[in-house]
Amino acid sequence: MWRAWNGDPTLLIALGLALLLMAAHGGRAAFGGWMVLVVAFVSPLCALSVGLFSARALHHLLLVAVAAPLLALALSRLETLRLPATAAFVIHAVALWFWHAPAAYSAALGSDPVYWVMQFTILGSAIALWRAAFAAETGVALAVLLGTTAHMGLLGALLLFAPAPLYLEHLVTTEAWGLSPLQDQQIAGLVMWVLAGLPYLGVAAAIGWRTASDPGAAASMRDAR
Numbered sequence: 001m002w003r004a005w006n007g008d009p010t011l012l013i014a015l016g017l018a019l020l021l022m023a024a025h026g027g028r029a030a031f032g033g034w035m036v037l038v039v040a041f042v043s044p045l046c047a048l049s050v051g052l053f054s055a056r057a058l059h060h061l062l063l064v065a066v067a068a069p070l071l072a073l074a075l076s077r078l079e080t081l082r083l084p085a086t087a088a089f090v091i092h093a094v095a096l097w098f099w100h101a102p103a104a105y106s107a108a109l110g111s112d113p114v115y116w117v118m119q120f121t122i123l124g125s126a127i128a129l130w131r132a133a134f135a136a137e138t139g140v141a142l143a144v145l146l147g148t149t150a151h152m153g154l155l156g157a158l159l160l161f162a163p164a165p166l167y168l169e170h171l172v173t174t175e176a177w178g179l180s181p182l183q184d185q186q187i188a189g190l191v192m193w194v195l196a197g198l199p200y201l202g203v204a205a206a207i208g209w210r211t212a213s214d215p216g217a218a219a220s221m222r223d224a225r
Helices: 010-025 026-042 043-050 053-074 087-101 102-109 114-133 140-161 180-194 197-213
Strands: none
Touching: 010 026, 010 180, 026 043, 026 053, 026 180, 053 087, 053 114, 053 180, 053 197, 087 140, 087 197, 102 114, 102 197, 114 140, 140 197, 180 197
8 A cells, every 4th residue: 555656647747837836936835735735646645545435534634624724825925816705615615515425426536537626626615715714804714714614524424423335436445444334434524523623723713812812913814824
């Protein structure tokens, strides 16, 4: 498994071009986000996510809760192409729930183009959400972050307490790892319910603390890069 690095030339070229762009115009946040993308798409985690739905949940967690906020910070200087907070929240929620529907998930795993549409829409909508949260007033930012934590937790709870496996693609892929398909799905539910919410709660707590400790500060995270 540790040798299962993704050497797809198109992916590596795209990541290389992204690194050059970040070296010219980005900062530490941009490079950190790029490193997370390498872990998600090049490291053995990518291959493992084909066999285990729990690894897929961890993969998506890295995209939406680690890479996305770092890339959003790197883009915080751009005033253009920033969605309103409510629109960003709704779009990201729809993307997450849509791609975790069994039929949509099956379509993504059965087609390379659909797979990349899934990844781009999940990551892109997450970047839009974090950009909106970092630029919003305190109350709006907290509502967006806590609302995202809530609906991701609900999705995780549905996966955790489902009485049967929901994703047919993993019915025959988990046994090699000592897990039943249902156990694998339950671990994925815990990842989404518990782990995925921690970055959102952490940033929300930082915003609340910043506002409480300095009431005169501008109610924005625009300078958080």
